[in-house]
Amino acid sequence: METPLTSIENRVEILKKCSFLSGLDASVLNDLASRAETLRVGTGETIVTRGEVGSKMYFIVSGDVRVHDGEVTWATMQSGEVFGEMAVLDSEVRSASVTAESDSLFLSIERDVFYQALANDPGAFKAVLRSVLEREREIVNEIKTRSTKLLAFEKEMEIGRRIQADFLPKKIPVVENWEIAAWFEAAREVAGDFYDVFKLQTNPHLAIVIGDVCDKGVGAALFMTLFRSLIRATSLYGCMDSVVDSSAPEGEAGITGQVLLNSLYTTNRYIATTHAGSSMFASVFFGLLDPESGVLSYVNAGHEAPMIFRKGGEVELLDITGGVVGLFPAANYSVETVKLNPGDLIFSYTDGVNEAKNPDGEQFTEDRILQMAMPKDNNTETFLKIMLEAVLEFRGEAVQSDDITMLALKYLQTDPAA
Amino acid sequence: MTTFNIMVGEAQGSVPVTILRVEGDIDASTHKTLQDKAAEVIEAGAKNILIDLGGVGYMGSAGFRAIHAMANMLSDDDSGGLSKSSHLKLLNPTEAVNRVIKTLGFDVYLDIFQDRNEAINSF
Structure with missing residues (x-):
């Protein structure tokens, strides 16, 4: 079966879709694309397990995945999105598990490969850092919004508790x-x-x-x-x-x-x-x-x-x-x-x-x-x-x-x- | 985590009876699976359901709520369920489950059988 990954150009297109890498120079992207590995998994297979040490990040070429902790689903991801990058950047254990929801195809990049590619381009580090910070800012904003909602919710529950006591x-x-x-x-x-x-x-x-x-x-x-x-x-x-x-x-x-x-x-x-x-x-x-x-x-x-x-x-x-x-x-x-x-x-x-x-x-x-x-x-x-x-x-x-x-x-x- | 399975079987008494054989605890985390399975077989045309509880070691209030909801789904009278359900019956509850059935008084609302053939022919 023809895959969309036969050429470096196609692979670069996949990597570029991720905001995480979008600021990188073409030469760095080419380097990463040529050294990325392909991975095919079937529906229900787990790619990343929470708590385990991991050294790869995964770019979704096709299919979709569920990011979860046991039965609790945190997010679903589709083609063009990346997961597993946190463990690559900080060498910590995986913070969530990821399981394929359909037959899926990924490009994966090893931590060593990633850092070597970046080492060749001083601007690349900045680009990745900017992207990481952007995501962090989004997360902080999301937490702020949720905290406000949670406070309002807790207040409602307290009112409910008092009314119920009546x-x-x-x-x-x-x-x-x-x-x-x-x-x-x-x-x-x-x-x-x-x-x-x-x-x-x-x-x-x-x-x-x-x-x-x-x-x-x-x-x-x-x-x-x-x-x-x-x-x-x-x-x-x-x-x-x-x-x-x-x-x-x-x-x-x-x-x-x-x-x-x-x-x-x-x-x-x-x-x-x-x-x-x-x-x-x-x-x-x-x-x-x-x-x-x-x-x-x-x-x-x-x-x-x-x-x-x-x-x-x-x-x-x-x-x-x-x-x-x-x-x-x-x-x-x-x-x-x-x-x-x-x-x-x-x-x-x-x-x-x-x-x-x-x-x-x-x-x-x-x-x-x-x-x-x-x-x-x-x-x-x-x-x-x-x-x-x-x-x-x-x-x-x-x-x-x-x-x-x-x-x-x-x-x-x-x-x-x- | 304990396993939870539902096997679907068919039997012919005076009328066709769908038998749901449940294996595992029916609690807050599994009751919906049972309810969904019942909805599925009812959607597919089942009119009479016998729930085989022989493999159920524990049934909490969520399980009883699911069974009530199933009785409602199968109800065809206009009396608003004023009599015992004639389309939903229970088979062979374990001692622990039977104790809760008796405590909650569910045996007043649903027929409970020990014998499978007797249950099938009662519909």
Whole structure:
């Protein structure tokens, strides 16, 4: 097959296309052209590997390449562009890998050949230096532009973080004979986790909610505000068109059951239909506590099972009573009830706790939560502090990969002798 | 890096069924490959998909989102997905994946089979 590289003239034309060499005299270019080597590579072949020492620069005659670090692509280059020149000029290791995106043809020039050619022409060094400086100036300008954009972006994220904080309860209600504590720590600026504690308007029940929206970052944070607001609004103010029918229990449990089911059915159906294309969901534990009797009615929609630590040392798990919220409009939830007695503590959390990873990639697990829990002698705040410290110690140097949210309620003993 | 592969197979029950056999973890870095493969076979005419999860050791929330998106792509009813998907089913999840399926309650929304022939004939 005829290649465009049979003559020195053609090779010089290729080299001249690169701004890097465009200022060189014809004699130097001729010299380089005659000593350049040709290299053919197939699609997917790697020409330059990041971190390796290299002594050649490559001029793309035909085809195209991807400049990358593993999966992350920095740039793509086509005919007329050059790569690998930095390692030639400064003898450092390759700063990125280059892989052919199509069958490609290159001219390559060795470091020694390049410097020898330049040594014959004092003006050539200047020309190359000018070209290198020009590129550096472009890079500096690019960095400046990106820094400005990044600062603006960081400012936006900070505003987002502050607004999102407003979607968590500013103050936890004070409830006689109950002690309540919460902990929330986002893995990034904004989070997908949420919790809520509020009193219902029409009856004495206390609503406790903990949830975890799938995914992370801004997308999860936007949906967090939606889930939290819908659950709070529907349980506080009801809903015009109740979707709950005879499936709710009778009697007193029926009232709380209606509130729970109405809230979750509405929230689920709204998100699953209005935002069906997003495939976003949340696991939610939603309970209504009667502070007088200690009866807790709850729905666990696909969430990590909250734990009840009984005064006597037994532990009960509040397993799921329905699937996650937000995906399937026909989702079904059922209400369970459990009675808390003075001295009992209920602990709920998100998977940032049980799935916290240590540097070896092992998870903290539900079993470790059960081992670490010391509910008997501690108030809720200390209980959460001990749990958090255990998670942090386990995690060690590993990065926090998920939001951590914990919520604990303790039924205080009114009789000090008990 | 762990490998991630999807093998496409066809089977004939009462209706033609496309089987996607997944090998590897379905997580934030691989879920799109699965979703794209599903879009590709649906584009090529597949109406019923059975996802064979026998080779999946881990499936995170990104994987469940991908499966939901696939169920939506295959949905042909006007009820907005008010019933279990009749066009997307799961086969043979590993114990670890099954635990997450149960925790998230996905078994409420999708049929899950242990037996391949039973799964194929259920469409």
